[in-house]
Amino acid sequence: MMQPLKRTILIKNAVIYTLNAKDEVVRGNILVQGNRIAYVGEELPQIQAEREIDAEGNLVFPGFSNGHTHLPMMLLRGAGEDLPLMDWLTQKIFPLEDKLSDELAYLGSMLGIIEMVKTGTTSLADMYFFCDGIAAAIQESGIRANLSRCVSGQTMEEAKGRINDALRIYDTYHGAAEGRLEVGFSVHGEYTTGTEVIRKVCALARERDAVLQIHISETENEHEECKKRHGGKTPLGILESLGGLEGRVIAAHGVYIDDEDMERIAGRDVTVVTCPKSNLKLGSGIARVQEMLSRGVSVALGTDGAASNNTLDLMDEMRYMALLQKGMTRDPGVMDIRQCLRIAMQNGARGMGIEAGEIAPGMLADLILVNTKSSRFYPRQNAEAHVLYSACSQDISMTMIDGRIAYENGKIQFCDEARVLADFARAAEKLYR
Amino acid sequence: MMQPLKRTILIKNAVIYTLNAKDEVVRGNILVQGNRIAYVGEELPQIQAEREIDAEGNLVFPGFSNGHTHLPMMLLRGAGEDLPLMDWLTQKIFPLEDKLSDELAYLGSMLGIIEMVKTGTTSLADMYFFCDGIAAAIQESGIRANLSRCVSGQTMEEAKGRINDALRIYDTYHGAAEGRLEVGFSVHGEYTTGTEVIRKVCALARERDAVLQIHISETENEHEECKKRHGGKTPLGILESLGGLEGRVIAAHGVYIDDEDMERIAGRDVTVVTCPKSNLKLGSGIARVQEMLSRGVSVALGTDGAASNNTLDLMDEMRYMALLQKGMTRDPGVMDIRQCLRIAMQNGARGMGIEAGEIAPGMLADLILVNTKSSRFYPRQNAEAHVLYSACSQDISMTMIDGRIAYENGKIQFCDEARVLADFARAAEKLYR
Numbered sequence: 001m002m003q004p005l006k007r008t009i010l011i012k013n014a015v016i017y018t019l020n021a022k023d024e025v026v027r028g029n030i031l032v033q034g035n036r037i038a039y040v041g042e043e044l045p046q047i048q049a050e051r052e053i054d055a056e057g058n059l060v061f062p063g064f065s066n067g068h069t070h071l072p073m074m075l076l077r078g079a080g081e082d083l084p085l086m087d088w089l090t091q092k093i094f095p096l097e098d099k100l101s102d103e104l105a106y107l108g109s110m111l112g113i114i115e116m117v118k119t120g121t122t123s124l125a126d127m128y129f130f131c132d133g134i135a136a137a138i139q140e141s142g143i144r145a146n147l148s149r150c151v152s153g154q155t156m157e158e159a160k161g162r163i164n165d166a167l168r169i170y171d172t173y174h175g176a177a178e179g180r181l182e183v184g185f186s187v188h189g190e191y192t193t194g195t196e197v198i199r200k201v202c203a204l205a206r207e208r209d210a211v212l213q214i215h216i217s218e219t220e221n222e223h224e225e226c227k228k229r230h231g232g233k234t235p236l237g238i239l240e241s242l243g244g245l246e247g248r249v250i251a252a253h254g255v256y257i258d259d260e261d262m263e264r265i266a267g268r269d270v271t272v273v274t275c276p277k278s279n280l281k282l283g284s285g286i287a288r289v290q291e292m293l294s295r296g297v298s299v300a301l302g303t304d305g306a307a308s309n310n311t312l313d314l315m316d317e318m319r320y321m322a323l324l325q326k327g328m329t330r331d332p333g334v335m336d337i338r339q340c341l342r343i344a345m346q347n348g349a350r351g352m353g354i355e356a357g358e359i360a361p362g363m364l365a366d367l368i369l370v371n372t373k374s375s376r377f378y379p380r381q382n383a384e385a386h387v388l389y390s391a392c393s394q395d396i397s398m399t400m401i402d403g404r405i406a407y408e409n410g411k412i413q414f415c416d417e418a419r420v421l422a423d424f425a426r427a428a429e430k431l432y433r
Numbered sequence: 434m435m436q437p438l439k440r441t442i443l444i445k446n447a448v449i450y451t452l453n454a455k456d457e458v459v460r461g462n463i464l465v466q467g468n469r470i471a472y473v474g475e476e477l478p479q480i481q482a483e484r485e486i487d488a489e490g491n492l493v494f495p496g497f498s499n500g501h502t503h504l505p506m507m508l509l510r511g512a513g514e515d516l517p518l519m520d521w522l523t524q525k526i527f528p529l530e531d532k533l534s535d536e537l538a539y540l541g542s543m544l545g546i547i548e549m550v551k552t553g554t555t556s557l558a559d560m561y562f563f564c565d566g567i568a569a570a571i572q573e574s575g576i577r578a579n580l581s582r583c584v585s586g587q588t589m590e591e592a593k594g595r596i597n598d599a600l601r602i603y604d605t606y607h608g609a610a611e612g613r614l615e616v617g618f619s620v621h622g623e624y625t626t627g628t629e630v631i632r633k634v635c636a637l638a639r640e641r642d643a644v645l646q647i648h649i650s651e652t653e654n655e656h657e658e659c660k661k662r663h664g665g666k667t668p669l670g671i672l673e674s675l676g677g678l679e680g681r682v683i684a685a686h687g688v689y690i691d692d693e694d695m696e697r698i699a700g701r702d703v704t705v706v707t708c709p710k711s712n713l714k715l716g717s718g719i720a721r722v723q724e725m726l727s728r729g730v731s732v733a734l735g736t737d738g739a740a741s742n743n744t745l746d747l748m749d750e751m752r753y754m755a756l757l758q759k760g761m762t763r764d765p766g767v768m769d770i771r772q773c774l775r776i777a778m779q780n781g782a783r784g785m786g787i788e789a790g791e792i793a794p795g796m797l798a799d800l801i802l803v804n805t806k807s808s809r810f811y812p813r814q815n816a817e818a819h820v821l822y823s824a825c826s827q828d829i830s831m832t833m834i835d836g837r838i839a840y841e842n843g844k845i846q847f848c849d850e851a852r853v854l855a856d857f858a859r860a861a862e863k864l865y866r
Binding site: 074075077078079081082083084085088111114115220277279280281282283284285286306309310311320323324326327329330331332333334335336337375376378379380381382385386388389390392393394417421424425428429431432 | 507508510511512514515516517518521544547548653710712713714715716717718719739742743744753756757759760762763764765766767768769770808809811812813814815818819821822823825826827850854857858861862864865
């Protein structure tokens with residue numbers, strides 16, 4: 001592989017929330033060389049950088065990492081609001097999904113990535129179909145992603161085509177885009193997928209040391225029906241028995257995972273991705289995030305697809321998570337600010353095996369600048385509280401991914417946003433006709 | 434009183450969500466004359482307006498009405514995050530409140546009103562102290578408000594000064610600012626106020642036909658302790674027995690009001706103001722809004738103070754309310770879009786006796802324009818879903834209060850925002866020293 005050009009960008013005069021092991025906050029400078037952070041500290045590096053950014057009045061954080069989404073569902077945003085889950089799926093979502101194509105998936109993904117990058121997201125995990133379209137958008141945009149072709153089906157016969165497609169996607173795209181695009185495998189869920197199929201997909205992931213994504217215990221019904229079918233075994237229990245917990249796992253939702261499940265996955269390479277807004281909107285419930293954390297489970301944050309959220313804004317999602325946990329536990333003392341930042345910015349990247357989520361030399365240069373000039377950052381006494389509780393994504397002034405500026409001062413850098421919007425609108429018009 | 438100048442403003446080519454009894458959506462025009470709406474319809478009025486606004490691509494709604502807030506608490510935003518409720522109050526909030534003054538209350542209120550107007554709020558109900566400072570900000574800004582001097586105290590002796598201050602505020606400000614500023618009375622809560630004091634404040638409100646504001650059953654502890662003290666009577670039960678439910682009442686929070694309470698207030702002039710974000714953040718819980726609605730209780734929306742929210746953004750608050758109710762009832766079918774809009778835009782105003790909350794001839798001209806150009810309004814198929822689920826207050830392009838434009842295209846019209854921010858920062862610096 002060609003050595004990437006050693007671009008150099010110097011970010012000066014920022015307040016840097018490193019989220020490193022010591023949780024240091026540095027008033028100083030960051031040097032980015034190529035796609036990695038070369039220096040963080042109070043001293044100003046004596047180097048002629050290609051670009052200098054005076055970040056006075058800005059805070060620097062690692063970019064947000066979205067642990068669970070379905071990018072093309074941007075096309076389905078607003079379709080079938082206020083319907084019960086099964087009506088929503090069968091009357092609205094499935095019929096529309098039947099009409100999707102790679103071109104539509106590409107446009108949905110482009111718009112999804114635009115919204116993510118504007119709201120500070122630098123990496124994502126996606127599971128869906130029409131992955132060629134999604135991969136094209138990931139490559140074009142420059143976002144970092146772990147992509148997987150979603151597999152479901154009760155029998156191998158039913159799942160065969162999907163599994164082959166998943167393998168083709170892996171072979172075609174894994175490691176593409178200078179390594180920004182990794183490909184994993186995914187099982188839709190225990191309730192839609194037979195045990196032989198689950199076992200097969202888990203094996204494929206394990207053989208390739210790839211990330212396995214799966215929907216786990218999103219609804220009470222899913223969790224309880226699984227136990228009924230499998231002599232008391234939960235979806236995570238089934239996954240374990242099929243060899244699914246031996247590698248790196250992204251377990252999406254986890255609203256109903258129980259105490260035994262938590263013990264099962266604590267300390268392992270399993271990241272539970274909580275999607276608080278989607279879980280509320282679809283009437284699923286509220287995940288026991290605080291309980292998982294206290295038992296040593298790694299928790300990251302996701303938006304789910306835009307049809308059930310309806311935004312892909314992790315700054316907003318982080319706030320929902322913090323407030324919901326305080327409300328549900330009836331304890332305003334839980335979910336302190338730094339913990340919330342780690343869940344939203346660090347744990348997703350780590351769960352995907354990405355060397356980001358921390359502002360430190362050697363780490364990938366995935367970071368954001370948050371401008372504190374708006375009234376949302378007044379009074380001036382507690383900036384990090386304002387990031388969690390009163391800022392909005394409008395305050396994000398720059399998003400850098402892999403050492404490249406993807407968004408700056410309101411403008412997406414990797415495409416003509418107006419053209420994407422127009423193409424998206426035309427395509428959606430056809431889809432809904 | 435002098436007749437207000439008959440300003441005329443013509444808003445053309447908008448999609449108008451009237452929220453009238455027939456729930457009509459009109460593609461057309463609005464004529465504002467003076468402080469009221471003179472015409473709404475498809476025909477373009479043949480009149481030379483002082484100002485014409487081409488609202489193509491915009492939606493018009495009644496402005497948001499914030500049924501419960503404490504404006505000066507903007508100064509306390511971010512103070513003492515992640516503390517248990519009593520520590521938060523006794524270690525942080527009370528000591529800071531001891532240092533407040535009318536000047537500080539004025540600056541806090543100005544900044545609070547700026548954030549409210551930018552996020553589409555056109556009327557508010559406030560209960561706090563240093564009401565001269567708050568009243569000055571209300572008058573200067575042009576927002577519509579129902580203000581009350583909060584009364585607490587176990588004995589008449591203890592409460593006497595506060596009651597006198599409340600009367601002074603009423604006599605000084607009621608009906609001021611061309612009628613935009615009304616003054617009511619407020620009891621802090623049953624748990625902080627003796628029965629004789631409550632009875633007295635209720636009588637003062639009733640004699641003047643004024644709104645009575647009170648914190649009701651915000652926490653489980655408050656609700657249960659009241660029942661213990663009063664032979665099973667709930668805070669609303671006590672209020673009723675003291676003559677407090679005979680006039681117009683704004684009952685803030687209502688997280689723990691029970692079925693009997695709901696029966697007690699359904700069909701009366703009592704508006705329960707739900708404050709979902711504050712109730713989560715302080716670990717209080719989640720109000721049974723859907724249950725109240727189904728029993729005929731009038732529910733409006735509030736932000737509470739910025740110290741426990743930490744925004745004063747009702748578009749955001751409305752989304753929390755909708756998502757929380759779907760999540761808690763496990764039914765995505767509850768809280769349809771129009772119902773949420775009515776709660777956030779109509780019920781608060783009605784609860785305060787304000788002739789707004791509806792875009793119709795004769796109503797006060799309190800309205801907002803929402804621009805649909807951002808990607809948040811794509812796909813184009815369901816704009817009202819996007820207002821509830823994916824828009825953000827950045828999409829609000831204009832806020833009109835009492836027929837005057839208070840905010841337009843990012844700019845506050847009633848003051849120099851930068852100057853207010855600088856003054857606020859200086860004052861807060863002193864407060865926190």
